[in-house]
Amino acid sequence: MFDIAEKVHDETRQGEAFAPFKADANAYRKRFYIESYGCQMNFSDSEIVASILNNEGFGATRNLEDADLVLLNTCSIREKAEQTVRKRLTEFRKIKESKPGMLIGVLGCMAERLKAKLLEEEKLVDIVVGPDAYRSLPGLIEEAETGQKAVNVLLSRDETYADISPVRLDSNGVTAFISIMRGCNNMCSFCVVPFTRGRERSRDALSIVQEAENLFSRGFKEVTLLGQNVDSYYWINEATNETVTFAKLMEMVALINPLLRVRFSTSHPKDITEEVLRTMAKYENICNYIHLPVQSGSTRILQLMNRTYTREWYMAKVKQIKEIVPGCGISADIIAGFCTETEEDHQDTLSIMEYSAYDMSYMFFYSERPGTLAARRYKDDIPEEIKKRRLQEIVELQNRLSLESNKRDVGKIFKVLIEGDSKKSTAEWKGRSSQNKMIVFPKINNGLKPGDYVNVQVNECTQATLLGQII
Known part of the structure; x- marks a missing residue:
């Protein structure tokens, strides 16, 4: 999908690797080491995996050489991310040569697409586990310990891990993620997520509130509700027949305590409702910030991307946000050089950035991802030098917009x-x-x-x- 990310923000939590640490690691008979790449959902998933492994007698370690089990939670959203993962797996394999009992596993979005290559052709890993199969990890470890290659990449229609209490990896003790749903029903033509994470399903709202209450009781003061498209959250309480929308869920979490801040990510422009905005405006502890990916400012390109909204529709949504939630921070994802993009299309993207006055953006140039609708339907026909030049123009504009946004806050x-x-x-x-x-x-x-x-x-x-x- 994307290549070469430019982030105009110095505190982003995306795209970084980390190794967890658990203070009572000596209480465990074995050690695991994990690195995560990509979106916040991957980091959240790693915390679920850590909980499952703790129950199986594995404690976390920051020292790769001490690990009995080494895991990479992967991202397929960009070619660069896959290259990074391959490089790290090669490094892990060299360490394993001096520690034959070590097992190496790949989790997450690369698992399904590259399982054969990783297991058989390149012989880089022993275990491959997809995002919906983490409960099977203990059995897969046992299988791999016998010398067999262990794989489970089956997608689920109902798995939400709602009953698993995540282990907060590398936590600052203040902020935490809560996964409220999994999968995605939006078939954006450039995106691999529907194929790697499956169909959309919402988690039990009561378990979400319970997790947030538990975090607050432990001293956490901010939770971020996570989903590929949080505005599609929809759950029915069978005991009361009450329907819980995303706006209602936000309110339920906000009412836990005024000192608990609530954030969310990510919103799809076509789905964020006035009810959500009114709820944000009603509660002081629901943060005034929305990540609203635009991808392109051209209606023609948006149609090719299957984003299901127009340039004018998006601009109207930005206007509505600023009217209902004055001073709301807005950020975006932007792709340069999608298939058939013209200079006029590119200028439309620059102008919608100006109109929206983004505080920050995640910016990429397009690179085709195997298996996506765009890969099957369209030719990746924009030369790389043009993609890079357009991306640079987008980055330079965002740099200016970010500085202008921050200057407006001086004195406040x-x-x-x-x-x-x-x-x-x-x-x-x-x-x-x-x-x-x-x-x-x-x-x-x-x-x-x-x-x-x-x-x-x-x-x-x-x-x-x-x-x-x-x-």
Whole structure:
């Protein structure tokens, strides 16, 4: 789908690898090491896997060489991500040569598409597990320990892992993800997700609220409700026959406690409702930020992408957001150089960026992903040098829009949730505003700690960060 991501934000949680640590790891008889790539859903899935492994006697380790089981939770959304995974698997295989008992497994979205290559042709892994098959991991490990290749990439129509309490990996103790649904019914022509994660299904709302309540009782102050398309969330309580929409679910979580912030990701422009926006406006602890992927500003290209909305429709939705939720932060995903894209189409994308005044964006140039509708229907006919030039123009515009957005915040006061030390100095805190902007400010000797709320006045800014002081 995509290649070469440009992120105009210094605190994104996407596209990074991590190795978890559990303080009581010595209580376990075996060790596992995991790295995750791609979207927030993958990171959330890794926390589910960690819980399953803990119950099987595996404790997490940060040290790859100590691991009995090494797992890569993969992403197929971009070619670059797959290249990174292959490189890491090759490195793992070299370590395994000196530790023959080590097992290597691939989880997630690459599992189905590349299982044969990874297992047989390249002999890089011992276990391959798809996103809906994590419960089978203990049995697959047993099978792999006998020398057999272990595979389960079956997709499910009902798996939501609602009964599994995730292990919070590398947690700051303040913010956490909660998966509210799995899969996707939107057949965007460029996207592999419907084929790697299956059909859409919503998780039991009561279990979501219970998980959020548990997190708050443990000191967490912010939860992000995750789904490929959260606005499609739909669950019926069979005991009461009550229908729970996404707006209702947000309200249920917001009502847990006013000190618990609620965020969500991702919204599909065609599905975000006025009810959702009214609910955001009603509750102070529902953050005023929406990630609203546009992909292209051209109606013709949007039709080829099967996005099911027009340029004008998207612009009307942005207008509605700004009217109902004044000051709402908006970000987007943007693809440069999709099949048949003309210079006029490209200019439409630049102009819709200007209109929407995005605070930040995730920007890519298109590269064909095997198995997608676009790969079957359209020719990838835009030369790479043109894709890169258009992407660069998009990036440069977003850089300007991000800086302009931050400059508008200079002099304003924001309620900030302290997440921890800033990246550059332990003498400074970092935290995000309701609009999802990172704010850095000096510590003062008043007993503040991560998880506390403070009012911060913004004095200056960079393109990516607001700089201020506690008032």
